[in-house]
Amino acid sequence: MTIDFHAVSAGDVLPAFTMTISADEVRDYLRSTGEDPEVWLGAGVVPPLGALALTLAALTEEMPLPAGVIHSGQEVDFVQSIPIDAEISGFAVIDRRSERAGVLMTQLGFELQVDEATAARGKITIVMPTAATVGAD
């Protein structure tokens, strides 16, 4: 069951999720961005922004975003590298939710853990005009 984006409020905790990121997924991600994959594949480590991108994908599977949502800000601390094929546990909470001047702002806090240790944490800010649909990011 997915979460209704319009129904959440500050303090709401999203269901925890788990994921693994394979070498093939790392290779494909880096080919798509154009970055040389050898640095990461050679070290057996997930590129940090790739982990973040797939975290966003996991979160939007839980809480589909309506048309009009734009990714407006991103904060992330890469605390420790994530090994390829490691089981990653993800946690997210609605940190802030406000509507002002016709714009709905939502900020999600998230944390990724590997072996119960923090691997990354940060905040994702998304905005959506409440008066008109303009497309999504």
Place this chain on the structure above:
Amino acid sequence: MAVSFDEPPVVLPVTRLIDQARVDHYAVAARDMNPIHRNTPEALESQFGQPVAHGMLVLALISEAMTNAFGTRWANGGSLQVRFRAPALVPMTVTARATLRSAHEGIATYDVVCEDPRGDVLLSGRASAPFA
């Protein structure tokens, strides 16, 4: 590749064409199939009138620049704080730049920006990484 330095490294610019083929590939690889990024009626009817690149795809150029300078150390103690300022209309050649702002207790902090060919800012913020 984990590297360390006596001084903060220079982070060299990364320039890349973000065309529709790259955006389409990224959509699959990052599992973000939002139609606004592809050649769809939703994209054509949006306020932009054409597909726009994923913000995370543009941000990936900053991560690549930091990786080129710091290696995998970027994944161990690196951090990013950015705001997306303007959409990257596809196709667009984007340049990521990082300018050293400070170096304190082994952490180098850079002002980072992604620009279009005219120098207009697509995203801006800060990136930090351990260098010592």
